[in-house]
Amino acid sequence: MQKHNFSAGPCVLPKEVLQKASESVLNFNNDNLSLLEISHRSKPFVDVMENARALALELLGLEGKGYKALFLQGGASMQFLMVAQNLLEKRAAYLNTGTWANNAVKEARIFDDILEVASSKDANYNYIPKGYDIPEDHDYFHCTSNNTIFGTQMKTFPNSPIPMVCDMSSDIFSRSLDFSQFDLIYAGAQKNMGPAGTTLVVVKEDILGKVSRKIPSMLDYKVHIGKGSMFNTPPVFPIYVSMLTMQWLKDLGGIAAIEKENEKKARLIYSEIDLNPLFKGFAAKEDRSDMNATFSLINDDLKETFETMVQEAGINGLNGHRSVGGYRASMYNALTLDSVKVLVEVMSELEHKA
Amino acid sequence: MQKHNFSAGPCVLPKEVLQKASESVLNFNNDNLSLLEISHRSKPFVDVMENARALALELLGLEGKGYKALFLQGGASMQFLMVAQNLLEKRAAYLNTGTWANNAVKEARIFDDILEVASSKDANYNYIPKGYDIPEDHDYFHCTSNNTIFGTQMKTFPNSPIPMVCDMSSDIFSRSLDFSQFDLIYAGAQKNMGPAGTTLVVVKEDILGKVSRKIPSMLDYKVHIGKGSMFNTPPVFPIYVSMLTMQWLKDLGGIAAIEKENEKKARLIYSEIDLNPLFKGFAAKEDRSDMNATFSLINDDLKETFETMVQEAGINGLNGHRSVGGYRASMYNALTLDSVKVLVEVMSELEHKA
Ligand SMILES: Cc1ncc(COP(=O)(O)O)c(C=O)c1O
Ligand SMILES: Cc1ncc(COP(=O)(O)O)c(C=O)c1O
Ligand SMILES: [Mg+2]
Ligand SMILES: [Mg+2]
Ligand SMILES: [Mg+2]
Ligand SMILES: [Mg+2]
Structure with missing residues (x-):
């Protein structure tokens, strides 16, 4: 049925993507080897990674604008931590629109106190707060474009005086926006992009390198950028299927x-x-x-x-x-x-x- | 050819594992849905996760001995960080047998100075140092059972007076050992266990919870244990294929x-x-x-x-x-x-x- x-x-993922993904598990690139068996440093997989990174920027209209795309492990939840670790020096401002926004605040609090600029907790997050201020003397402003659990979505974004970071896990690649208004976008693959097991991070390089703490290699965006998103063995299959899905979307008209x-x-x-x-x-x-x-x-x-x-x-x-x-x-x-x-x-x- | x-x-992975993995991408559990499309909270996937965790302990002979198995993201490189974050209070002791052992030391140094108990760097790591002392007043001892790059392997392990942590990325499930001599074992899946994108951690619960620092949720073994290795969306496909490979090994005779x-x-x-x-x-x-x-x-x-x-x-x-x-x-x-x-x-x- x-x-x-x-x-x-x-x-749900596109049928033709699943078909191609299934074939690649048996025979990738017509080379009589499974995609799962080849070295991540081999040319066929390096091509997949580079293609995936380029497609992400292309779909978002962010090519040549100072952004880099990474495919990391750990899920969007790891980004709750990495965002703060890489960007939080003194204080950051968060918009609280639900469970995931809350979890992002919770991880950032390990480093410092966090300002909640507004919250819709009073109504079990059934709306998006509006008309709040974002203080200029904070390091960044964090918001969640689509609240998966509550079914709310930000239709417009504030004109932020500080770098704007957005968790787009559940609506990435789904609607036209001026993506250059964001300085960092992240999204777990497992909604609009591919299978669970990789997370897209698109970051404007010039916001990095400004905190004084020592950042562990695996949590440092600059380390991952320096290694072309291959600092260590990447999640080969989730990235390949994400690439196929982005290609499918591009072929549809973006x-x-x-x-x-x-x-x-x-x-x-x-x-x-x-x-x-x-x-x-x-x-x-x-x-x-x-x-x-x-x-x-x-x-x-x-x-x-x-x-x-x-x-x-x-x-x-x-x-x-x-x-x-x-x-x-x-x-x-x-x-x-x-x-x-x-x-x-x-x-x-x-x-x-x- | x-x-x-x-x-x-x-x-290389077993042919029958690849065959089954390929089928699951189109139709999992005969339910007309792809393994990649189902909720990780659905019973079929929760069963996969529980089966994978149980098989890991069973193969290692560690059932009922106070150990928990986790399937995490981030690769073995993330464990270089997590081990130190969860266990390092004052000082730790590391055996330097090559590139990966070195990288483990490097990440731990973010928290504190590290004692190198011995090193084979003098001969480009073509041997395993022997006869070193492990000080009792350190938090743990870390070693690398198999040095993938140099082709050396520890044939015996020291009688460590402190918890022993071992990176078994490249020889897990390959040889009989008394695995209960280790307090924490980790291994990236992509050698003997499955495709890239998940990492097995087997940890004796009683060594946890002893450091004073605040640990970010995603890096906290106790958090992952508390959630049955499903604190957030797990890498579904790499875990499923790892489970199939462990089942294949069990069927062969372990x-x-x-x-x-x-x-x-x-x-x-x-x-x-x-x-x-x-x-x-x-x-x-x-x-x-x-x-x-x-x-x-x-x-x-x-x-x-x-x-x-x-x-x-x-x-x-x-x-x-x-x-x-x-x-x-x-x-x-x-x-x-x-x-x-x-x-x-x-x-x-x-x-x-x-
Ligand atoms: C908006 C949003 N952010 C973050 C997450 C957490 O993602 P992950 O499970 O990849 O950590 C989710 C998961 O559904 C989500 O919908
Ligand atoms: C012994 C050992 N440890 C750690 C690693 C790093 O693993 P990952 O790429 O999953 O971070 C490797 C990779 O080959 C390895 O062989
Ligand atoms: Mg939500
Ligand atoms: Mg009605
Ligand atoms: Mg080595
Ligand atoms: Mg000879």
Whole structure:
């Protein structure tokens, strides 16, 4: 049975990418060796790494603007630490829009006290705070572009007087933005980019090298840049599959093309949530995420019926995170409009049944 | 053409493991979803993680002895840092047997001065120092069981009066040892365990929690243990393939069975190196590694002929590391005796030609 995979991450990847990835495990580059067996210093893999780094900058429109792309290990959670370790000298400013933003603050606090410029904790993070000030005398401002758990998304970004760092784990490559307004972007691969096991970091080189602490090699962006993202053995397979996914996106027409699809999918699910009297949305309308739609049944008696119908339709990964409850439809780049149509049909069928 | 893959890592993996890994990328668990697409919190993947952790302890004979197994990101190089961060309070003692041992010292020096108990740097690390003292008032003793680059291997381990930490990246699961003499073992997956992108850490829990510094979450063994090695999204595919490889080894008869094969392979290559007048070995005989045989041509004029013959035989990855030069035959668990026979035949053919 065909699956419709609404999982929040790891999540759906393009079919042709999976096909090619599967083949590469048996025979890479037609060389009778598996991608998993070749040296990371061999030309075929160095080419993969260089291609992946170039594609990331190209898709974001950041070529020739002083940025470097790295594919590191450790997940986005390791970036919570590395950002502070590399950039925090005196004090940093963070916007608190949910669980992940909070975790980023928590890791940075190991080095110093952190200023929370604003928070939406008062309403269980169902909106994005606005109208806050970012103090000029801080080292950097950190925000989370898309809050995977709560289904909110920053539609605009502040005009920051200090370097702006953004966790884009759950909406990288999904919408057009002026990415040059950010000085450091990071994203775990396992939503819009590839399998779990690598993290993209795009950093403007001139913000580095300004802290006085000694940075361990593995946590030092400058060390990784100096070694072309190969300071030590990189996670070969996750990087290769990320490269394939970025190539797939480029061939589709890049971010501008996928953004249109993502908008269609979001419009479809949110209009069903709003018009269907059985469901209600969680996030404030103006801050709704195009990636993760959070919603719930108004009447919990329908829970079992709905979930059975969902399962029978081949829909996977729809459960909400425990911090919010209800449902979460994650609609990353590789999820088709058809999958959203299947979900919306189930929701509307439930209305007619009930 | 069939390849004989002597690469130092990433390296050869069992054919049936690659076959199953390739299938899982398209359809995992017969569920019409890719392994790369499912949530790491879903039961099928949690089972993989738990199975992998259990297999590691079982293969090492460390079940029920107070050890925990973790599959982390960052490579062995990240362990150079994490070991010191979690265990170094006052001073630690390191044995310097080569490049990787040195790099481990370098990262630990960020926290404090390090005592080098002995070093074989005087002879470009072609032997393992013996007869050194390990001071009782240090926090731990760190050694490298197999020196991938130089082709030396510790055949015995000191009776350490303090916790013993061992980098087993290049000989884990290859030979029978009393693994309970170690308090912490780590190994990057990409030699004897699986693809690049995860690192096995096996740690005796009672050595943890004794340092006074605040440890960042991602670098804290206790945090990872508390979360069952799922503090954040784990590298799903590298862990799955590592689990398959450990299962393959268990089915073969475990470490005791593979050790016999590894000894046969090592005996074959070293006797050719010794008996063939065209070649000489690099490492001191008593310290020769069963995993990585380092050797060179006595007469460099034969270089081109030899390398052409090597290539025509389908042999891959035989170049030595630049620190040693010459050749390095890495003969990890999944390399067959037949592949070593092919190499030895080429070497002996060269003798008859010359
Ligand atoms: C926005 C955001 N940041 C950070 C993370 C943590 O990522 P990782 O598990 O790779 O550490 C997640 C995970 O879902 C996320 O959605
Ligand atoms: C013995 C040893 N330790 C550490 C490393 C570094 O491993 P990684 O590249 O995973 O950081 C290597 C790599 O070959 C190694 O052979
Ligand atoms: Mg969140
Ligand atoms: Mg409604
Ligand atoms: Mg070495
Ligand atoms: Mg000889």
